[in-house]
Amino acid sequence: MTLLTQRPERTDKPHRPTHPLRPDFARGFAPLAGAAVLLTLLVALVEPAERWQGGWAETRDQAHAAAILLGIPLALAAGCWQGGRERRRRTGELLETAVRGSLARFLAAALPVAVWVAVGHLVAAASSLVATWYCATGDGPYLLVPLVDTVVVGGAALAGQVVGRVLPWRPTAPLLAAAAYIALAFLAYGAPDTLGHLSPIADTSHRDEPVWWQPLAAAGWTVGLATAAVLALAARRRATAVLPLAVATAAGVLMVQTGDGLHHADPDARRQVCDTSTAPQICVNARHKNLLPQLTQALSGLTGRLEGVQNLPVRFEDRPGRSRPDEVQLPMLTPFGSSVVRGELTDPEQYAWEAGMMLIGRSWCDRTDPVVDRTDQAVEHYLAPSPAEEYFDELNAEGSAADRAELKARQQARAKLLAMDDEERRTWLSEYFATTDRCDPKGVPTL
Numbered sequence: 001m002t003l004l005t006q007r008p009e010r011t012d013k014p015h016r017p018t019h020p021l022r023p024d025f026a027r028g029f030a031p032l033a034g035a036a037v038l039l040t041l042l043v044a045l046v047e048p049a050e051r052w053q054g055g056w057a058e059t060r061d062q063a064h065a066a067a068i069l070l071g072i073p074l075a076l077a078a079g080c081w082q083g084g085r086e087r088r089r090r091t092g093e094l095l096e097t098a099v100r101g102s103l104a105r106f107l108a109a110a111l112p113v114a115v116w117v118a119v120g121h122l123v124a125a126a127s128s129l130v131a132t133w134y135c136a137t138g139d140g141p142y143l144l145v146p147l148v149d150t151v152v153v154g155g156a157a158l159a160g161q162v163v164g165r166v167l168p169w170r171p172t173a174p175l176l177a178a179a180a181y182i183a184l185a186f187l188a189y190g191a192p193d194t195l196g197h198l199s200p201i202a203d204t205s206h207r208d209e210p211v212w213w214q215p216l217a218a219a220g221w222t223v224g225l226a227t228a229a230v231l232a233l234a235a236r237r238r239a240t241a242v243l244p245l246a247v248a249t250a251a252g253v254l255m256v257q258t259g260d261g262l263h264h265a266d267p268d269a270r271r272q273v274c275d276t277s278t279a280p281q282i283c284v285n286a287r288h289k290n291l292l293p294q295l296t297q298a299l300s301g302l303t304g305r306l307e308g309v310q311n312l313p314v315r316f317e318d319r320p321g322r323s324r325p326d327e328v329q330l331p332m333l334t335p336f337g338s339s340v341v342r343g344e345l346t347d348p349e350q351y352a353w354e355a356g357m358m359l360i361g362r363s364w365c366d367r368t369d370p371v372v373d374r375t376d377q378a379v380e381h382y383l384a385p386s387p388a389e390e391y392f393d394e395l396n397a398e399g400s401a402a403d404r405a406e407l408k409a410r411q412q413a414r415a416k417l418l419a420m421d422d423e424e425r426r427t428w429l430s431e432y433f434a435t436t437d438r439c440d441p442k443g444v445p446t447l
Contacts, residue, residue: 029085033078034116037153040074041066041124049131051336054343057209057266057287058336059132060142063125067149068200069184075117075153076160077177082113083164084172106234110161118154125149135343138289139268148215152200155223156180162229197255197262208263217251224248272317278303280328280359281315288318288333291340295330298348302356302384310430316355328358349387356384365439375446378413379432413447 044066045052052058125146133141163176187199200218227244235241255262266287274283275296282299284292299316306312313328323329331354333340345351360376360383362368368376381389396407420428428445435444 028112029078029082030112030116033074033082033113033157034120036078037071037074037117037120038124040070041121042127044070045124045128045131048337050341052128053131053336054135054137054340055287055334055336056132056136056139056141058334059128060145063128064145064149067121067125067146067153068188069181071117071121071149071153072156072184072200073177073180075114075156076163076180077173078113078117079110079157079160079162080164080173080176081160082109082157083161084168084170085109085164103231103234103236106161106165106230110158110230113161114154114157117157118150121153122146122150137287137291137340137343138273139287142209144212145210145215148219151219152222155219155226158230159226162226162233165233197259198252208269209266210263211258211261214255214262217255220251221248221255224251270319272319274315279306279309280313282330283315284318284330285333288340290343291333291345294345294348295351298345298351299355302352302359305383306429308426309433311434313359316358328361331355331358347387349384352384353380353386356380359383359436361436362439368439369441369444371446372441372444374410374413375432375444377410378417378447379429381414382417416447 041063045062048062052062129141129143129146160173160176163172184199198221200222224244224247228241228248231241231244232238268286271286272283273286273289273292274281275292278296278299280303282292282296282303284295313323314326315328316330317323317327318330318333331339331351339346339351357380360379362372362376380386386392393407393410396403417425417428431445438444
């Protein structure tokens with residue numbers, strides 16, 4: 001009997017060649033550079049988090065400043081270090097014999113670092129947005145700025161690669177990072193207006209925002225220069241560098257010619273959102289409208305005691321500058337980190353006392369009559385006592401005879417106001433608030 005044998009079928013799949021860029025993307029220096037950018041930006045954002053977390057404009061400005069002042073120098077240094085690796089490995093002459101052109105070889109080395117540092121920045125920026133999202137006080141996220149910053153940071157890595165190829169020495173990378181930091185800081189904070197408008201950092205306050213095309217123009221200015229440098233170094237036809245150089249020049253001229261028009265007032269910063277159920281009404285800047293319920297609750301004791309009282313301002317308002325005649329300014333909510341941290345009032349009692357002091361006024365007077373001063377303090381005690389009032393009372397009680405006499409007079413004024421019935425107190429307070437804009441003691445009802 002003849003045994004027939006069959007050759008077993010091959011079950012293994014044909015081996016696919018590895019993409020030339022995969023090793024640099026998956027391991028080596030590029031992922032480490034991205035991790036360094038991510039870690040640096042997160043540290044720069046976490047340390048002052050109480051000053052930006054909760055405000056979208058504050059988050060935008062803090063993340064943007066960190067990306068430009070720290071992200072760009074790091075990206076330049078990472079690209080520069082990558083650009084000098086052929087010299088360190090002594091493989092430059094070998095690569096010159098490769099079939100691929102010089103631009104392809106350049107991009108094969110540069111793209112992994114550029115992509116990884118861009119991803120590092122994007123993750124850091126997204127983290128800052130998430131950190132503000134859960135405690136946002138109003139307004140809305142500004143997504144264009146971090147996206148453009150990501151492109152700018154990636155372009156900086158390409159520019160650094162050019163410097164590394166031209167000056168392939170080990171000290172070049174740290175020196176380039178230091179020089180970039182100094183130059184960016186000078187453009188942002190010390191340069192004349194003409195040069196200052198070329199800074200990638202938008203010189204704004206939290207009440208301003210860049211015009212919609214400003215981030216795009218800044219990206220065209222910076223990335224255009226980086227692209228021109230790459231083409232001038234590695235392209236077969238170096239004249240192609242003229243096109244991105246023209247784009248960068250046009251963007252730079254546009255920003256310089258526009259000048260202060262690069263930024264405009266945030267419409268929400270000029271708009272007030274009000275709770276009309278109280279007297280005075282409580283109005284807050286529309287950028288922080290989510291804080292309005294907390295402010296209403298914090299001032300509920302004060303507004304409740306003023307129910308039925310006449311001659312009050314129409315509203316508390318939250319805007320910079322001098323208040324209108326029928327308004328009184330709320331204590332400032334910004335900059336964050338003091339009254340407001342992560343979307344929460346830090347000390348509602350202190351806030352209510354400060355609001356009461358704004359309402360009573362007379363702090364702007366050069367001198368006040370001692371009796372009127374005690375009356376003001378009695379009204380302050382009734383509406384929203386100072387958290388430190390008890391402490392100062394104890395100091396006066398342990399002080400000299402004059403201090404104890406003054407304490408007794410203050411306590412008597414407080415007691416007299418509290419002893420009034422509701423109708424009598426409302427009438428007296430109505431007369432009192434008709435005089436809170438006077439420094440002259442004549443006509444001021446006293447206790």
